[in-house]
Amino acid sequence: MKYLILLFSVGFLPLCAQTAKIIRGPYLQNFTASSGVIRWRTDVPTESRIYYGKKGPEKNLMVEDGGLSTEHELKITGLKPNHTYFYSIGNLEKVDNQWFQTLPKTGSEKAIRIWALGDFGTGNRNQLLVRDAIKAFMKEKPIDAWIWLGDNAYGSGKDVEYQKNVFDIYQSDFFPNTKLWPNPGNHDYKDNKDSKKLAYYQNFTMPTDGEAGGVASGTEAYYSFNLGNVHVVSVNSEETSEDGTSIIDSTGLQAQWLKKDLAANKLPWTIVYFHEPPYSKGSHNTDTDEEMTKVREQIVPILERYQVDLVLAGHSHSYERTLPIRGHYGIDASFDTSKHVVAKESKPNHYLVDKIKPQGTIYIVAGSGGQLGKSQPDFPLKSSAYSTVALGGSLILDVKGRKLVGRWIGSDGRVHDEFSIQK
Ligand SMILES: [Fe+2]
Incomplete structure (x- = not known):
């Protein structure tokens, strides 16, 4: 059953998503203690997807936008203040050292x-x-x-x-x-x-x-x-x-x-x-x-x-x-x-x-x-x-x-x- 689901998913991925390359980014914008925006550009239109999580390789959380575009911009919300998260962009490139840190809460005396x-x-x-x-x-x-x-x-x-x-x-x-x-x-x-x-x-x-x-x-x-x-x-x-x-x-x-x-x-x-x-x-x-x-x-x-x-x-x-x-x-x-x-x-x-x-x-x-x-x-x-x-x-x-x-x-x-x- 698992095998069938996998075939079904791959079959419906846009063809271009399998060959797309990131040509700009990812880069971090508008970060706060609880949210942040990640942007990147691909050479051909794809869906936008970010996997992220607290423990490096696990990345058990995900945000996505199903529309096809070369300009990608996703906002992640519900983050904990002053925390480090690891992330990767869709299935395009496996880069495991990508991380971001949320800001401390306003008024915090953290350095x-x-x-x-x-x-x-x-x-x-x-x-x-x-x-x-x-x-x-x-x-x-x-x-x-x-x-x-x-x-x-x-x-x-x-x-x-x-x-x-x-x-x-x-x-x-x-x-x-x-x-x-x-x-x-x-x-x-x-x-x-x-x-x-x-x-x-x-x-x-x-x-x-x-x-x-x-x-x-x-x-x-x-x-x-x-x-x-x-x-x-x-x-x-x-x-x-x-x-x-x-x-x-x-x-x-x-x-x-x-x-x-x-x-x-x-x-x-x-x-x-x-x-x-x-x-x-x-x-x-x-x-x-x-x-x-x-x-x-x-x-x-x-x-x-x-x-x-x-x-x-x-x-x-x-x-x-x-x-x-x-x-x-x-x-x-x-x-x-x-x-x-x-x-x-x-x-x-x-x-x-x-x-x-x-x-x-x-x-x-x-x-x-x-x-x-x-x-x-x-x-x-x-x-x-x-x-x-x-x-x-x-x-x-x-x-x-x-x-x-x-x-x-x-x-x-x-x-x-x-x-x-x-x-
Ligand atoms: Fe100037």
């Missing part, structure tokens, strides 16, 4: 590791070195969230560029088990100004209903999520808002949502990231660039109002970390340490947050994950605590309880900058 990478999808040697430096570094602790700071796929954010310069490069070591939270850069918008048609929006699944934490944004252009006791906000610095205003207008739809989202946040840590930095003397100059000036004048006051701890950006192909600052909306020459630095150090680069007088915000440009650029003649910023354009690298943030440690890992595998905030 969280974030990898922030900017301006990377070039296919150049620096991109590979930066990747390999993190691969070695993460052996001691895996990454809980992989944050992209924009300009993900050069030169125009086309799907073929995403394949060659992003998926092919990070697939074996990162995509199957690293939860990704993307942000678009100006290069990701060059393919098509109509955002719905961009490869960026076709390729990724972001939370729009507040399902990962925070206030529902109603759009994939900007969104927020929680990682344990860290609230993270992905702000868009690139497209035109749905109401026709600049998306970085302080009264536009995005800013209205941002204010609501930050006001509702009760977690002790807040990190905001977007592509175009408010402060940089790297390959772009925030004194003269119109868009970056707008970010500084329109968005920075909102971030300060809600005491955001850390702001991450790319765009300039440099690493630039400011002191904790507040109230500086003019050009770099107008920066005054005695007026704009709001910080208390336990020792250099290690900050203690005073409950009575909260510290300023630290702004970091980490845009040398692939691209490497020149700097302005007056590099670094007057507000700089540490900056370099000498080599590429990316940023690792470790948050545990009331302590945040940031380390910038160079393409040589060494830690070149380290800072901490203790609350």
Whole structure:
């Protein structure tokens, strides 16, 4: 009887499913403490099916979609928080080392590791070195969230560029088990100004209903999520808002949502990231660039109002970390340490947050994950605590309880900058 059932099942499988190959993914999207989305692409249309389970080879649970497609996207629900699951995609490829870990519950003080990478999808040697430096570094602790700071796929954010310069490069070591939270850069918008048609929006699944934490944004252009006791906000610095205003207008739809989202946040840590930095003397100059000036004048006051701890950006192909600052909306020459630095150090680069007088915000440009650029003649910023354009690298943030440690890992595998905030 068992034999007959097996014959019956195989006989009704679509013929193409038996020969299909995975040509992209699997990759992890929109993960929470209880659910997550896994996506992949096949060379010919097939059904979508994922086997998963707690004990590696057993994989006794399954989700599926019987429709035939080359673009596969399945949501798994009912997962336990902070648990590791192993999975495999349909019957296509037996890969037993594929796993994902759900996030801890919101508010949990479990240690969280974030990898922030900017301006990377070039296919150049620096991109590979930066990747390999993190691969070695993460052996001691895996990454809980992989944050992209924009300009993900050069030169125009086309799907073929995403394949060659992003998926092919990070697939074996990162995509199957690293939860990704993307942000678009100006290069990701060059393919098509109509955002719905961009490869960026076709390729990724972001939370729009507040399902990962925070206030529902109603759009994939900007969104927020929680990682344990860290609230993270992905702000868009690139497209035109749905109401026709600049998306970085302080009264536009995005800013209205941002204010609501930050006001509702009760977690002790807040990190905001977007592509175009408010402060940089790297390959772009925030004194003269119109868009970056707008970010500084329109968005920075909102971030300060809600005491955001850390702001991450790319765009300039440099690493630039400011002191904790507040109230500086003019050009770099107008920066005054005695007026704009709001910080208390336990020792250099290690900050203690005073409950009575909260510290300023630290702004970091980490845009040398692939691209490497020149700097302005007056590099670094007057507000700089540490900056370099000498080599590429990316940023690792470790948050545990009331302590945040940031380390910038160079393409040589060494830690070149380290800072901490203790609350
Ligand atoms: Fe850029």
